[in-house]
Amino acid sequence: MQALGRHLLLELFDCDAEALNSLETVKASMVEAAKRAQATIVDVVFHEFNPFGISGVVVIAESHLAIHTWPEYRYAAVDVFSCGDVLQPQTAATYLVEQLGAARASVVELQRGIFLQAAPMPHKPAGARATGAKVPAATVPVAKVPVARLPVARVPVARVPVARVPVARVPVARVPVARVPVGG
Amino acid sequence: MQALGRHLLLELFDCDAEALNSLETVKASMVEAAKRAQATIVDVVFHEFNPFGISGVVVIAESHLAIHTWPEYRYAAVDVFSCGDVLQPQTAATYLVEQLGAARASVVELQRGIFLQAAPMPHKPAGARATGAKVPAATVPVAKVPVARLPVARVPVARVPVARVPVARVPVARVPVARVPVGG
Numbered sequence: 519m520q521a522l523g524r525h526l527l528l529e530l531f532d533c534d535a536e537a538l539n540s541l542e543t544v545k546a547s548m549v550e551a552a553k554r555a556q557a558t559i560v561d562v563v564f565h566e567f568n569p570f571g572i573s574g575v576v577v578i579a580e581s582h583l584a585i586h587t588w589p590e591y592r593y594a595a596v597d598v599f600s601c602g603d604v605l606q607p608q609t610a611a612t613y614l615v616e617q618l619g620a621a622r623a624s625v626v627e628l629q630r631g632i633f634l635q636a637a638p639m640p641h642k643p644a645g646a647r648a649t650g651a652k653v654p655a656a657t658v659p660v661a662k663v664p665v666a667r668l669p670v671a672r673v674p675v676a677r678v679p680v681a682r683v684p685v686a687r688v689p690v691a692r693v694p695v696a697r698v699p700v701g702g
Numbered sequence: 703m704q705a706l707g708r709h710l711l712l713e714l715f716d717c718d719a720e721a722l723n724s725l726e727t728v729k730a731s732m733v734e735a736a737k738r739a740q741a742t743i744v745d746v747v748f749h750e751f752n753p754f755g756i757s758g759v760v761v762i763a764e765s766h767l768a769i770h771t772w773p774e775y776r777y778a779a780v781d782v783f784s785c786g787d788v789l790q791p792q793t794a795a796t797y798l799v800e801q802l803g804a805a806r807a808s809v810v811e812l813q814r815g816i817f818l819q820a821a822p823m824p825h826k827p828a829g830a831r832a833t834g835a836k837v838p839a840a841t842v843p844v845a846k847v848p849v850a851r852l853p854v855a856r857v858p859v860a861r862v863p864v865a866r867v868p869v870a871r872v873p874v875a876r877v878p879v880a881r882v883p884v885g886g
Contacts, residue, residue, distance in 0.1 A: 522772060523779060525711070527812060563747050563761060575759045575766060577747060582757065586765050586783070588706060588815065591823070595707060595814040597781070599770070628711060628810070630779040631772065639775070 520639045522631030523581060526607050528596035534619030539589035544572040547617040551610035552576045552583050555600065580605050585614075594618055599630070704823045706815030707765060710791050712780035718803030723773035728756040731801040735794035736760045736767050739784065764789050769798075778802055783814070 537543045545564045552559055557578035564574035570590050576583040581599040588594070596614055598607040615623050633639065721727045729748045736743055741762035748758035754774050760767040765783040772778070780798055782791040799807050817823065 522775070522777065523770070525779075527709070527814075529814065529816075560749050560757070561747050563745050563759070565744050565761060567763070573744070573761055573765065575747070575761060575768070577749060577757055577759060579751070581770050581779075582759060582768055584759070584766055584768065584781075584783070586707070586785075591706070591815070591817065593706065593815050593817075595709075595783070597768075597783075599768070599779070599781075601770075626812070630711070630713065631775070631777050632713075633775065633777075 520633055520635045520637070521629035522633070522639055523599060523601045523629070524605075524607055525600075525628040525630050526596075526598040526611055527626045527628065528594075528598070528611055528614065529624045530594040530596060530615060530618055530620035531592065531623065532621035533587075533592045533594055535589045535592050537618050538572065538587040538592065538594055539570060541566045541572055543617070544585060544587060545574055547614055548574055548576050548583055548585055550617075551598075551613045552578055554613050555598070555606045555610035556604055557583075557600065557610075583610065587618075594620070704817055704819045704821070705813035706817070706823055707783060707785045707813070708789075708791055709784075709812040709814050710780075710782040710795055711810045711812065712778075712782070712795055712798065713808045714778040714780060714799060714802055714804035715776065715807065716805035717771075717776045717778055719773045719776050721802050722756065722771040722776065722778055723754060725750045725756055727801070728769060728771060729758055731798055732758055732760050732767055732769055734801075735782075735797045736762055738797050739767075739782070739790045739794035740788055741767075741784070741794075767794065771802075778804070 537547075541564060545562070548564075549559065549562060557576075557580055559576060560579055561577040562574075563577070564572060566572055570588070572585070572587045574585050578600070580601045582597070583599070584597040586595045596611070598610050600607045611625055614620075721731075725748060729746070732748075733743065733746060741760075741764055743760060744763055745761040746758075747761070748756060750756055754772070756769070756771045758769050762784070764785045766781070767783070768781040770779045780795070782794050784791045795809055798804075
């Protein structure tokens with residue numbers, strides 16, 4: 519069983535309100551997090567809301583990082599969606615917890631795009647890059663991948679520990695992140 | 703207990719490979735999905751990868767919609783992250799399932815930013831809009847919201863049905879989406 523993507527969902531509580539309300543801080547933290555995760559940055563889009571809050575996305579060749587901040591609640595929701603084996607999404611998560619001063623955090627990992635296949639599924643062919651070049655649809659080889667038909671109900675969800683990260687004590691990178699397969 | 707955001711994670715399988723490989727189709731579908739969900743579009747960013755695949759984000763005032771497509775596997779991962787009571791994320795989900803020709807799909811909803819509070823928490827003050835104007839951090843009122851301290855382990859995860867949507871038969875909108883609270 520192979521998954522095309524890993525999706526970390528971070529809940530950052532009791533953050534530094536000033537950091538969460540600074541477009542510069544949030545943007546720089548997200549871009550640096552992407553770099554530290556070894557991501558290839560394709561686009562960076564951030565917006566500041568009036569009176570509070572920042573929303574932003576770092577589009578990477580391996581998917582995306584997204585953040586929405588609520589300085590008034592000292593809360594931020596972060597997504598780190600990555601593909602391939604090179605990326606280190608946990609590194610990005612750890613860095614963001616530190617930069618935004620989250621005193622409490624939790625992280626859940628969802629596996630996206632699960633297929634029944636023993637061999638690894640490269641998210642993009644080697645050398646893939648963002649381009650404006652179009653590929654005629656007729657040339658798209660539809661992979662003969664046996665699609666996972668495992669009913670979700672068979673996944674022992676109750677046994678999957680949702681990682682609760684006491685940030686002050688344990689670096690996120692050390693926490694065994696819960697892996698919850700989605701769909702199929 | 704109030705959640706700041708609703709996050710729908712869609713797994714779209716057996717899609718129309720041609721649609722998934724068309725920048726125009728994917729982009730138009732995502733923008734239209736945001737509009738149908740009553741979202742306020744702030745930014746639209748899409749990229750085409752060589753040789754296959756589209757990645758894109760529609761930043762909305764109420765958070766974001768994101769998509770990553772694998773035409774070669776006829777698969778797309780979609781996120782619809784929304785805040786507030788006005789938005790209808792299920793409408794966006796249903797529309798995307800149809801537009802991308804997904805023969806199979808599943809959807810999981812995660813609640814983001816859960817706080818212990820009886821009153822609704824507006825995601826942004828009324829009249830909020832994207833702006834370049836800065837608000838001095840010192841003026842940010844940190845809400846006196848009792849943060850949810852319910853241990854995640856107490857959430858009866860096993861009882862939360864992960865919605866499996868036989869798209870051909872049941873419109874996504876009719877499926878009671880699983881709500882899995884995250885963090886706290």
